Amino acid sequence: MARQATTTAIKAAQAAGGIGVGVAGAGGHKTVTAAATEAIRARILDGTYATGAKLHQDMIAAELGISRIPVREALFQLDAEGLVRIEPQKGASVAPLSRERMIETLELRAMLEPYLLKSSAPNLVPADFAALARILEEYDAAIAAKAMNRWGELNTLFHLGLYARADRPRALGIVTTLLRESDRYTRVQLASRIDYQRRAQAEHAKLLRLCRKGAIDQAASLMQAHILHVSGTLAAILSSGQ
Numbered sequence: 687m688a689r690q691a692t693t694t695a696i697k698a699a700q701a702a703g704g705i706g707v708g709v710a711g712a713g714g715h716k717t718v719t720a721a722a723t724e725a726i727r728a729r730i731l732d733g734t735y736a737t738g739a740k741l742h743q744d745m746i747a748a749e750l751g752i753s754r755i756p757v758r759e760a761l762f763q764l765d766a767e768g769l770v771r772i773e774p775q776k777g778a779s780v781a782p783l784s785r786e787r788m789i790e791t792l793e794l795r796a797m798l799e800p801y802l803l804k805s806s807a808p809n810l811v812p813a814d815f816a817a818l819a820r821i822l823e824e825y826d827a828a829i830a831a832k833a834m835n836r837w838g839e840l841n842t843l844f845h846l847g848l849y850a851r852a853d854r855p856r857a858l859g860i861v862t863t864l865l866r867e868s869d870r871y872t873r874v875q876l877a878s879r880i881d882y883q884r885r886a887q888a889e890h891a892k893l894l895r896l897c898r899k900g901a902i903d904q905a906a907s908l909m910q911a912h913i914l915h916v917s918g919t920l921a922a923i924l925s926s927g928q
Contacts (some may be wrong), residue, residue: 722746769870
C-alpha cells in the first residue's frame with residue numbers, strides 16, 4: 687500500500703507540473719523529486735532494496751516511470767539521511783546499519799526532541815491531542831497485526847505531532863531528518879522483543895497524558911529517557927549481531 691501511494695504521488699506530481707523548464711516545471715520537478723525520495727525510502731525500509739544493494743539510477747527511474755534527474759537528487763537526499771551511501775567510482779548503494787551512526791542519531795534526538803516538546807506542548811489544542819490519540823490507536827493495531835512497515839511511520843508521525851506547535855522550524859527540520867533515519871533502527875528494536883513494543887506504546891501513551899495535563903517538564907524528561915532507552919537496547923542488539 688505504501689508503494690502504491692508513492693507511485694500515485696509521483697504520477698500526481700508529474701501531472702501537476704512535470705519536469706519541464708520554467709516556474710511551473712521547477713515546482714513540478716521538486717514535487718517529483720520528493721515523491722521519488724519517498725518511494726526509494728519506502729523500498730529501503732521494507733527490504734525491497736536490501737542492505738548493500740546497488741541503486742542504479744536508470745533502473746529506478748524506469749521502475750518509477752520518471753527521468754534520472756529526480757532519482758539522482760533523491761539518492762543524494764537519502765545519503766544525507768543515512769539510508770544510502772554514495773561513493774566515488776562506485777555509485778549509490780543501500781547503507782548498512784551502523785551502531786556508531788545510530789548512537790549519534792539518537793543522542794541528537796535526545797537533545798533536540800525534549801526542547802521541541804517544551805516549546806510545542808503548551809500550545810497543543812484538543813484537536814491535536816485527538817489526532818495524536820488516533821495515531822496511537824493505529825500504532826496499536828499495526829503492532830498487533832505485526833505490520834512492521836507501519837511502525838516507523840507511525841512513530842515518526844506521533845513524535846512530529848507532539849512538536850507541531852513548537853514554532854522552531856530549524857530544529858524541527860533536523861529532527862524530521864533524524865526520525866526518518868531512525869526508522870530502520872526502530873523497526874529492528876521493536877521486532878526483536880515484544881516487551882520493547884509494549885514499553886514504547888506505554889511511554890507514548892504516558893507522554894500524551896503528561897502533555898494533556900500540562901506536566902511539560904515531566905514529559906520532556908520522559909521523552910529523553912524514551913529515546914535513550916531505544917539507543918541502549920539497539921546498541922546491544924547491533925553489537926550482538928541480532
